[in-house]
Amino acid sequence: xxxxxxxxxxxxxxxxxxxxxxxxxxxxxxxxxxxxxxxxxxxxxxxxxxxxxxxxxxxxxxxxxxxxxxxxxxxxxxxxxxxxxxxxxxxxxxxxxxxxxxxxxxxxxxxxxxxxxxxxxxxxxxxxxxxxxxxxxxxxxxxxxxxxxxxxxxxxxxxxxxxxxxxxxxxxxxxxxxxxxxxxxxxxxxxxxxxxxxxxxxxxxxxxxxxxxxxxxxxxxxxxxxxxxxxxxxxxxxxxxxxxxxxxxxxxxxxxxxxxxxxxxxxxxxxxxxxxxxxxxxxxxxxxxxxxxxxxxxxxxxxx
Numbered sequence: 001x002x003x004x005x006x007x008x009x010x011x012x013x014x015x016x017x018x019x020x021x022x023x024x025x026x027x028x029x030x031x032x033x034x035x036x037x038x039x040x041x042x043x044x045x046x047x048x049x050x051x052x053x054x055x056x057x058x059x060x061x062x063x064x065x066x067x068x069x070x071x072x073x074x075x076x077x078x079x080x081x082x083x084x085x086x087x088x089x090x091x092x093x094x095x096x097x098x099x100x101x102x103x104x105x106x107x108x109x110x111x112x113x114x115x116x117x118x119x120x121x122x123x124x125x126x127x128x129x130x131x132x133x134x135x136x137x138x139x140x141x142x143x144x145x146x147x148x149x150x151x152x153x154x155x156x157x158x159x160x161x162x163x164x165x166x167x168x169x170x171x172x173x174x175x176x177x178x179x180x181x182x183x184x185x186x187x188x189x190x191x192x193x194x195x196x197x198x199x200x201x202x203x204x205x206x207x208x209x210x211x212x213x214x215x216x217x218x219x220x221x222x223x224x225x226x227x228x229x230x231x232x233x234x235x236x237x238x239x240x241x242x243x244x245x246x247x248x249x250x251x252x253x254x255x256x257x258x259x260x261x262x263x264x265x266x267x268x269x270x271x272x273x274x275x276x277x278x279x280x281x282x283x284x285x286x287x288x289x290x291x292x293x294x295x296x297x298x299x300x301x302x303x304x
Contacts, residue, residue: 012233013094014199015135015174017077018241020092022232023225025078027059033080035221037088039191040131040170043149056083076107085126087111096136104132108167127166133199135174148176149192174200182207187214198222272296277304 014020024033037054045051057080078090089111093100108130115125139150150171154164177200181188188194194215201208216223232238272295279290280301291298 011202011204012229013246014201014229015092015094015133016242017092017094017245018238019229019232020199021077022238023228024090025059025062029228030057030059032221032225033057033078035191036090036195037082037129037131039195041129043190043192044151052084054082054084054086054088057081057088058083060087079111081126087115087126087128088131089128090131090133092133092135094135098138100132100134100138104130104169104171108169112167125166127168130167130169132169132171133174134172137173137175138171139173146173146176146179148173148180172196178205178208181211187211191219194219194222198225273300273304276301280304 012019023029024036034054034057037057038051041051041054060079060081062076062079076089077092078088080088082088089107091104091107097103108128111128111130112125116122137146139146152169152171153162154167155162174196177193177196181193181197181200188197188211197208197211197215201212212222212226216226232242276290276296280287287298287301290296291301
């Protein structure tokens with residue numbers, strides 16, 4: 001089989017777990033990870049704080065040891081420690097999950113408490129920065145005014161002072177970003193928007209693809225990631241992993257659709273049973289007439 005036969009013609013999901021880790025969780029492409037983290041940290045910085053630029057990172061084990069044998073083993077998308085000691089956790093969620101905020105909190109505090117070892121004092125605990133990339137809308141709605149990027153910290157409700165500064169959550173909602181970029185005809189200014197334009201772009205979206213091509217002409221990171229994508233799509237092992245992830249995603253979506261349809265059918269059936277009960281109590285129609293009117297089996301009507 002020729003290598004070019006592995007190149008997919010169908011839409012390519014850049015937020016697929018296999019491809020994302022290939023680019024941003026790989027020591028070979030560490031400079032891209034550093035660029036992405038710095039782009040997040042420099043986007044909408046605190047007026048009173050100068051963002052600290054990350055110069056190097058060390059990739060850490062993405063599988064956390066549970067506290068007990070009965071606990072769930074968390075597996076992270078990207079976990080690294082910067083040269084200044086801070087911990088960075090990037091998590092991508094393709095499937096809609098309404099409790100993603102709870103999972104984000106759980107992961108971030110695992111990262112934080114996991115630093116404690118015998119002989120280490122609380123003063124030595126380093127900050128944890130969690131970056132969540134959601135391929136669905138978690139906080140927003142269909143409004144174009146929804147923010148695609150939000151920064152979450154623990155603040156004093158009166159003074160808004162951040163006394164618990166060791167944990168921060170940078171959350172990115174990709175569908176909201178797409179709407180934001182489509183409203184503007186110009187190439188985005190910030191590094192984060194440029195990088196997320198690449199990550200959020202889908203095949204068939206002419207506007208977004210044109211933006212990515214234009215950005216790649218001047219942005220070396222986006223240009224390099226486009227080249228890495230070509231290599232990825234020609235590697236049979238990598239493509240196999242990609243397809244397994246996509247298949248799982250498609251199966252989940254189909255199962256959810258089937259469950260919702262079953263729920264709607266069950267709701268309709270229960271509604272017919274309620275109507276049949278009321279009609280029988282009225283005593284105006286016979287069981288046969290009720291069954292015919294509500295399209296129900298006669299034996300079901302008689303059992304109510």
